[in-house]
Amino acid sequence: MKASKLLKLLGALFAFTLLAAACGSTATDAVDEVTDAVDGDEDEAMEDDEASHSDLSVAVVAPSASDDVAFTQSMIDSLGRLGIEPQVTDGTFVVEEAAAAIRSFAEDGTDVVIAHGTQYGGSLEEIAPDFPETSFIWGTSADNLGLDNVFAYFPAADQGGYVNGLIAGSIADGGEIGVVGPVEAGDAVAYIEGFALGAESVGASTSIVYTGSFSDVALATTTAQAHVDNGVVGLTGTSQSMVGAVNIATANDLPWFGTQSNTEPWSSDLTVVSQVYHWDVVLADMFASIEDGTFGGEVFELTLENGGLVMEYNDGFDLDAGIRSAADDAVAGIIAGDIATQ
Amino acid sequence: MSEFFTVSVIFATLSTSIRFAVPYLFAALGETVGQRSGVLNLGVDGIMLLGGFGAYYAVLQTDSHILGLLVGIAIGLLMGFVYAFVTVFLHAKQGISGIGIFLFGLGFSDLLFQELVGTPLPIRPLPRLDQLPVVGGLFEPLVDVAVIGPLLFDHDLLTFMAFLLVPAISWLLLKTTFGMNVRAVGENPQAADSLGVSVERTRFISILIGSTLAGVAGATLSLQLAIFQQNLTNGIGFIAVALVYFGAWRPRYVMAGALLYGIVTATRIRWQSLGIIPQGASDVAAMAPAIVTILALVLLASRVRGPAALTKPFSRH
Amino acid sequence: MKRLTGAVVPLGAAFLAFLLGAIMILSLGASPANGLSAMLDGAFGTGDRIAATAVRATPLLLVGAGITIAFRASVINIGGEGQIIAGALLSTTVALVIPDTPRPLLIPIIILAGLVGGGIWGAIPGVLKAYASVNEILSTVMLNIVAIQLMNYLLRGPLIDPIEEGTSRIPQTQRLSDNAALPTLVDGTRLHLGVPIAILAAILVYLLLFRTPFGFRLRAVGHNPDAARAAGISVEKNIVSALGLSGALSGLAGVILVFGSESLRFVTDGSSAGFTGSAGFNGIVTALFGGLHPLWTIPSSFLFGSLLTGATELQRELQIPNALAIALNGLIVLFVVSSDRVRGWLDQRLDRSMKKGGGQ
Known part of the structure; x- marks a missing residue:
């Protein structure tokens, strides 16, 4: 009786260890690769550093x-x-x-x-x-x-937001664009308000939802899905919680407008343009x-003017030349101070 | 407000609600089986996180949703073994050992995600019924039916599986010998034992079923969202446990609870996008399901009795 | 001899968990020895780091002491997160309303407010359990959700920093009154008044539980409610008291998180962990590891505080995600709660071998 209990206990510990080891051994390979990559970067960085x-x-x-x-x-x-x-x-x-x-x-x-x-x-x-x-x-x-x-x-962020909004509004052609925001704060608000103004400038409407979290990917994705269920014709959003939302755009063949970093790696050809922060x-x-x-x-x-904000267009997306030149005009207008983005 | 009360908006919102309800439903149905046998598993959220990561990672590597689901199932099963061993044989206090499973799942899934994936790469989303290979064409006309079509048929297969599982679990619990044993050991383990039913074995299997479904729930979540991140579930597993009480341990009421959560989430998003409620009110609205659940528990507690031996370990002597 | 197994089993459980941790570190491609030295360095490397560890341990100790009260009365409190938030919200509101009260008065007032806030949030599930038979595990979990949303609503609305209101709108309060700041005890470190307050609280909990009739009744209810009832003890009242006190101590942890913080603000990222650092859950681990004894919870909290600060250093030096610490906490819980039966079995073995040896 006692011995069987001890056996059971040992069995459990063995299982735990196996679990950890099994997960670990697959981890090791991938980590090695990552570590190699990081080491490589470090060497490069060191050289540049001296420069x-x-x-x-x-x-x-x-x-x-x-x-x-x-x-x-x-x-x-x-x-x-x-x-x-x-x-x-x-x-x-x-x-x-x-x-x-x-x-x-x-x-x-x-x-x-x-x-x-x-x-x-x-x-x-x-x-x-x-x-x-x-x-x-x-x-x-x-x-x-x-x-x-x-x-x-x-x-x-309102500057690139305006340009994104203008392009999105032009593509939307009367449809509505879904916006997924994180907490209603900081550069997210600036981007989203600029975006809404830009869309408005070409007569398009936006539907804005703030999830209330910078990091809740699930809720941001869910929100994007709800936008799609409601028939939006394009999507945008800001913060690190957007990865799933970009994916929803891809899955439903809707154009996506990025900000902060270039979201192209997430969405293949459906990211139209990203406003990228060049700190x-x-x-x-x-x-x-x-x-x-x-x-x-x-x-x-x-700003767009000092090159800190860069509009990075995706070559894979077939953007109408007329819209592109209107966007370039908007960039020029914002730099010249002719267009208010706030 | 009037913008909301149009047929198309309401049906679109309902369709969204149904999809949101699915992870809750899988997890809560599984937990129903476990609790009927007398075992509370508070670690559902942690198992969901591990299953969710496993499924996500499998799809990221192989692009196969079926494999992803299988990995979710396998992880659920494995965690089930751990939990069953700890509670059934070592008699660990269930509420607390569940927290141990939760913390382990929360930390370990995050650790694996950061080490194996890092950048949150999206995976291929689950196909809807009409996007399925080979048979997809058959469903296209159904999805195109006005209003009702998108509501009932514009979903992925896992959604249908979740809702089909409701009668299946009812049948399992009420019509099979195994289900009878489950209910017996949940009500009166001593009596069941004296009739020759193995309490340990029945509970062990019930926990495995519950935990496997928690793994499926996690897999469903990450496959539907086509993404994983640290603490992806954000407490869904805990709510699923509450839904079992909310649904008075009956699968169809549990389903009603899961749908309620789906509807509240979908409606909140819809109202916010229509500008019906401002952000501040949205935070307040997010409290609603929790408060409703507490009120329901208060109302039900005096009327419905749960499995008598719930959370009580069994030993012969 | 029984005392010995009492200490050996949790230590053994922790040893096993750390062994698994070492395996994980090894499989992540780092050396466990380096990992351990990074963790020790992070937790105890400098006087300042020891102070930081003590500060990290403080909410764990308070929540853990509270959990101990609840568990001793056989009620399970999973609502630490919500109770911390409730205590922090009420004390913050009070500090915003009466910022100019002199420090010797204001600090006791905010502490009281925190105790009350957390106490109410804990007493609600107590009342629901005692008088409406609502399972306290569920109600505490649900009240966590309610508290998080309440926090988000208040910090984005009524309590938001008026400067933030017009600009970046980060959900945080203004800098709270200096009179409410918990004074630093050792210059140049983060060691503040919250640390001795928490230790004192744990000692008081010990005295309350083991040296007063009230504590005796509480434990009697926990040990055998039917016998307690037969002895004329009100089970209901004791359940409410246990959860209320448990919540009050978590509420105090909330006060210390806000008024002992570097920024002297209540700030959140919209999640509960963003404010509490999951102290509501980690406090459970602390209490269990302390053998549900308030005094043992003191060293236990210091150990888990060092695990947390050590994990931060582990991430900084070896790029091992600090999520490892959370996973280890989970394993420790599992091992400790599983050990009761093992302990009973060990005790039996010991008894028998002592009898064989002629009873030493």
Whole structure:
């Protein structure tokens, strides 16, 4: 009797171990590949590093994964374009954890700590004064907290939003465009309001739903599906929770309009155009200031004009030439200040 | 408000509701079987997450939805073995060991996702009935039937399976010897034992059925959404457990509960997109199903009695 | 001898879980030794990190102590998340209404508000269980959902930072009154008043449970409700008290999360984990590992706090996702709750071998 119970217990532990090991062994192969790839990148980055901002050590703290094809990836990609391989703590959606990470990077003597999340501002306000020798870069925000070792950055997302909206509205030809928003905050609101204005400018209507979460992919996907059930003729959305929504567009053969990062890898030929954040344009200026001994005190804006916002068209989508030239005109108009996008 | 009360909008919303209800339905039906045998499994959400990831990953690698579903089933079954062993043989307290399964599923699915996938790549969405290979053409006329067509037929196969499972589980519980044993060990294990029914074996199998369906529920969720992410379920598994109480351990009422959740979610999105309710009110509206569930539990608790031996481990001595 | 098995079994369970953790780290292509050293470094590497670990342990300790009360009365409280939020919401509201109250007065007031907020959120399922036979597992889970939506509604609406209102609209309050900030105890670290408050609370829970008639009645109800009822103890009242107290302690954890935070704001990303860091669930692990004893919950919470801070470092140094910590927590729960029967069996064996050995 007793022995059989012991056997059962051992059996269970064995099963647990097998489970872990089985999952683990498949994991190992894939991880090796990934590690190889990362190693390769590192070598490259090191070389580039020497060419540019070689002396600065950079760390990024971000709320979503570095490869989210959205907000966080746009920052990592931008640093890559500057030849910088940062230390990264990603996925810190708990603000207090992010604060701890920001603080420990600063303690480690990192030269530049990028706090890539509006919600980190309250914590940065407390941390930055403790580390006057560290430069903090914070966004998206139009306010540097009045601290001289904090740079702030924000995208004029309404500009590309307007252009996206104009193109979407033109394609829609009287139909409605479904918009999936995350929390009604930050660059998401700017993008969506710009998008609605752009669509309106060509007489199209938009149906806007905010899911209330930056990260809830399931709800964002569900919302996109509900838009499709209601007969929209195009979809757009913003934040890292959009991957499923893009897929809904693909599945239903509807055009998708991207923002933050280029969403092409998600949607093959149905991404018409993406407004891509090129943080490197403003980061380069910030790094130059830091090397000159100015650690903050300025706010930088990404615009179509300074090249921080880039409209990346998908060659695979057959966009009507007339619409494309209207979009180019809109870009020119926005840069010239003739078109209001807010 | 008047924009909402048009036939086409209401039917479109209902069609969406039906699809949303499916993961709840699979998970809750499975949990019904387990609870009827006297075992509460609070780990449904964790099993759904593991099954959901497994199915997603299989489709990502092989592009086969059938294989994805099978992986979901296999993971559900495996977790069922773990949970059954822990509760039936080691007599672990059910509410808490379920939380252990939940936390393990939550963490481990996230770990695997980050290590094996990383970038959330979409997979090929589930085909609707009329998009199926070979037989799809047969269903096209049905889907095209005005109003009713999209409501009833513009769905994927898993949706039909979920709703067909409702009478199937009823039949299993009420008309088969196994179902009789399940109900007996859930009501009075001592009596069942004295009649020669193996309480351990019956509960073990019931847990396996429940857990497998939780795996299917997770697979359905990730296949329908064609994506996976950390904590994809966002508590669906916990709601599914509540739906079993809500449905008074009867499959058809459980189904009604699942549909209620689907309808509330779909309506909330629809009302927001029509501008009927602002964002703030939408947060308040999101509380509604939880509050309704609590009220239903209050009303039902005094009228409907659950399996008498629910959460009580059985030992002969 | 029985005392020995009492400690050996949970430790054995933890050892097994960590062994599996080591296997996982190994299969993720890293060395478990490096992993362990990264985790130790992250949790205890510097004085500041030890302080951070203690701060991370605080909500776990409070929720864990609360869970202990509930479990001792044989009610299962899965509603820690919601109770933390309820306590945080009420105390935040109070601090916003009376920001200028002097610190020696304001801090006790917000603590009280947190206790009340969490207490109410815990007492509701208590009342529903005692007087309407509603299963407390379900009602606490449902009340978690209600609390999350309430938090989202309030932080996006009535409680939102007036500056955010017009600009980026991040769901967060304004910076709360300095008078309500939990003072830092050691300069240059994050160690704040919340840590000793939580330890004190755990000691009080111990005294309450094991040194007062009230605690005796509570445990009597948990041990055998029918016998308790026969002895004239009100089972209903004790169920409500147990869940209410349990909730109150979680509510206090909410107060400490807000008023001990770096930013001194209540901020969320729309999910409950975004605010609580899942302390409501991890507190259950803490309580179980502490053997459902309030005093043992103190070192237990420190252990799990170090697991969490260590996992952050693990991610930073070895790129191993900190989700590993959550998976390990799950395994520890499973092993610990499974160990009761193993323990009983060990005890029997020990008894027998002692008899054979002539009874030492």
